Amino acid sequence: MSTMVGNWKMAITDGCMPGDQLSLFNISPCNAHVELTFCAEGGQPLGPFRLVIPPQRTQSPILEELVDSDLPSPSLPYSVVVVSDAPVLVQPRPASQDVPKARRSTD
Incomplete structure (x- = not known):
């Protein structure tokens, strides 16, 4: 439950x-207080994990680092619930996008 x-x-x-x-991305002129809750199939929700994003700024947390090693399995996908007290734009970025194209596996 969100607090x-x-x-x-x-x-x-x-x-x-x-x-x-x-x-x-916090599009508002004030701090955005953001909560992230992670939900995986068959497990209890993890969180909420809290972040403060300054006005008109971006933060890009790595999801795994927020929850330490509490995720049920490194291969199990999960959903994320985002709650904020100010308008924020949210864009998920898969880890594979950070790898240069030449280094990506073609398997």
């Missing part, structure tokens, strides 16, 4: 994986 009052809530259900990032 903050927030008007902005969204869920990313695409199946995030450990190592993925969320780009969170």
